[in-house]
Each structure stands twice: as C-alpha cells, then as structure tokens.
Amino acid sequence: xxxxxxxxxxxxxxxxxxxxxxxxxxxxxxxxxxxxxxxxxxxxxxxxxxxxxxxxxxxxxxxxxxxxxxxxxxxxxxxxxxxxxxxxxxxxxxxxxxxxxxxxxxxxxxxxxxxxxxxxxxxxxxxxx
Amino acid sequence: xxxxxxxxxxxxxxxxxxxxxxxxxxxxxxxxxxxxxxxxxxxxxxxxxxxxxxxxxxxxxxxxxxxxxxxxxxxxxxxxxxxxxxxxxxxxxxxxxxxxxxxxxxxxxxxxxxxxxxxxxxxxxxxxx
DNA sequence: ATGATATATAATAATAATTACTATTATTGT
DNA sequence: ACAATAATAGTAATTATTATTATATATCAT
Numbered sequence: 001x002x003x004x005x006x007x008x009x010x011x012x013x014x015x016x017x018x019x020x021x022x023x024x025x026x027x028x029x030x031x032x033x034x035x036x037x038x039x040x041x042x043x044x045x046x047x048x049x050x051x052x053x054x055x056x057x058x059x060x061x062x063x064x065x066x067x068x069x070x071x072x073x074x075x076x077x078x079x080x081x082x083x084x085x086x087x088x089x090x091x092x093x094x095x096x097x098x099x100x101x102x103x104x105x106x107x108x109x110x111x112x113x114x115x116x117x118x119x120x121x122x123x124x125x126x127x128x129x
Numbered sequence: 130x131x132x133x134x135x136x137x138x139x140x141x142x143x144x145x146x147x148x149x150x151x152x153x154x155x156x157x158x159x160x161x162x163x164x165x166x167x168x169x170x171x172x173x174x175x176x177x178x179x180x181x182x183x184x185x186x187x188x189x190x191x192x193x194x195x196x197x198x199x200x201x202x203x204x205x206x207x208x209x210x211x212x213x214x215x216x217x218x219x220x221x222x223x224x225x226x227x228x229x230x231x232x233x234x235x236x237x238x239x240x241x242x243x244x245x246x247x248x249x250x251x252x253x254x255x256x257x258x
Numbered sequence: 259a260t261g262a263t264a265t266a267t268a269a270t271a272a273t274a275a276t277t278a279c280t281a282t283t284a285t286t287g288t
Numbered sequence: 289a290c291a292a293t294a295a296t297a298g299t300a301a302t303t304a305t306t307a308t309t310a311t312a313t314a315t316c317a318t
Contacts, residue, residue: 002293002294003286003293003294004294004295005284005285005286005293005294005295006284006285006286006295007284007285007294007295007296008284009295009296010295025275026275026276027275039296039297039298040296040297041296041297041298041299042276042297042298043276043277043278043296043297043298043299044295044296044297046275046276046277047277047295047296048295050277062191066274066275067274067275067276068275068276078232080232080236080238080240082238083241089238091232091236092235092236093231093232093234093235094231096228096231099225099228099245100247102222102223102225103207103209103220103222103247105222106221106222107209107220107221108251108252109209109211109218109249109250109251109252109254109255110249110250110255111209111247111248111249112212112248112249112250113247113248113249114245114246114247114248115245115246115248116228116243116244116245117243117244118229118232118240118242118243119240119241119242119243119244120238120239120240120241120242121238121239121241122237122238123237123238125238126238126239131264131265132264132265132315133265133266134264134265134266134313134314134315135266135313135314135315136265136266136267136313136314138266138267139266154304155304155305156304168267168268168269169267169268170267170268170269170270171268171269171305172267172268172269172270172305172306172307173266173267173268175304175305175306176266176267176306177266179306195276195303195304196303196304196305197304197305
C-alpha cells in the first residue's frame, strides 16, 4: 500500500537533477524549478527529494556545509568539496571498499559501508603564481 | 588580541568531554553540565564547544544524523555510527591517507584531506540467532 | 588589594534548514 | 465518469544553531 502516484512536479525535479552537473541544495532546486512551475511549494521539493533518494533514484549528499545537497546520479561515487568556493564536484575514482576491511579488523560490530568526501582546493580556486 | 580568558564553564565542558567515551551532542553536554552548573546557558555550551574545536582541543563530528557531536579526543581518528541505535564509536585503525592519493589521480584540484565515517551494526545491536 | 579593561556569561531573540498540517487538486483503477 | 487515494500549495511548527545584550567575571597594571 501507499502506492506512489505520478506528479509532474516530481518529474520536473528528477529531470532537473539529471541534467545538471551541479549538486544543488533543496532551495536551489526550488528556485530553479519555480521558473517552470511558479506555484511549486518548497515543501513539495523537500518531500520529493527525500522520496527520490529513498527510492534510490537520486543521491542525498551530507556534505555538512549546513545543508544537504542532491545528485541526479544515483550510482555510488565520491565527492570533492572545495574549501574556498564550496562547490561539490564528482570524483572519477574506483570504489575504495577495502577501507571497510581495514576498519573492520578488530572491531566487534559489522561494518556495512562508509561515507567519505574529500576536501581541498578546486582547480578554479588554485591561485596562479 | 581577542585574548581568551579562563572560565569555569569552559573548563567543566572540557573535563566532561575528556572523561566520556560517548560522543555527545551539544544538548547532551548542556544537560549533563547543568547538573553541576544549574545556570549554564545552552549558548555558552555551543560557544565553548566551537571555541575548543577551533583551538584543536576537541573534535567536532559531523555525523549528519541531524546534529553535530563532540569528541574529547582531538587526535584524528575514525568513527563508526550504528544504523540501529545511532551510537558513535571510536575505531582503532591507522590513518588511511592513501585514499587521498587515489582520489587525487586525474583530479585537477588539490586534495588536502578526507572526512570518513563507517556505518553498520554495532556489537550490541547484532541479533543473537 | 584596587580599579580599569576586556572577555565570558545567562537569558533571550533570531535565523536557517527542514518537517508537519490541512484543505484542495490531481492521478489512477474500475 | 466516479470513487478512492495520493500529491500539492500554502502555511505553521520544529530543530539545531547563532546572534544580541546587559551583567558578571577574569586579567593586568598600578
């Protein structure tokens, strides 16, 4: 039960995320979607972003710069956060699941996964000297 | 300038963190410190937790279960978060800084570090079968 | 010890991100 | 087309955190 019904708002949100390389916050999604759907509500954006990430159709990124960000690519991958400009970039690297084994050695519980993000200075923010 | 002056409230917060293996939230610190300092203010707790972590005397953990947690051990180390009970545990493992190199290969910016936490089921939450 | 100066505090208000509520609207199965 | 149910817009409420301000406390020079 609790069948999911189609809504054009949700469709628009998913389309928007699938067509951007940015990793927008809920508020950015709201402001941009509003250009096509002037009456969309911020609550609708939040509800659908959470629903889509629960369904595994998008990723919710807890980059902890205050608010969550969203990624239209649901495949597990790593992110880089620039300390200077705050941008979130995709990293092209293999999965590093061997760190789960390192962490699990001597740990009495079960390690199921890890959350990792890398930080530093992005190419646009490196001063030219 | 902006010299730091001693305060017994800050001392109590540091003592409290150094004597617990838990990773309390600001609110938990507040509630516990209040047993000895009934008039302490939540704002004071937040200000001192931030000050201490800026000074490198404690760690602020962004485990992203909604709120920040604090660790009296300022040495860099990794944390495990139990999906069932939500507890945050210290992991005894070496630093895995080689993942910065993996991430940096082919990345045009500079990787300076990473934030990682592991999740799964802690020993107390593993069902006995 | 005394007083001047600067920092810290308690109490409260304000902010930011997110979630909850509710009457209305849209979708879906028959 | 109709009934049942989920989704929406608009608004209010919640949660974690930061800002404000008058008062209290610590520190430093005398």
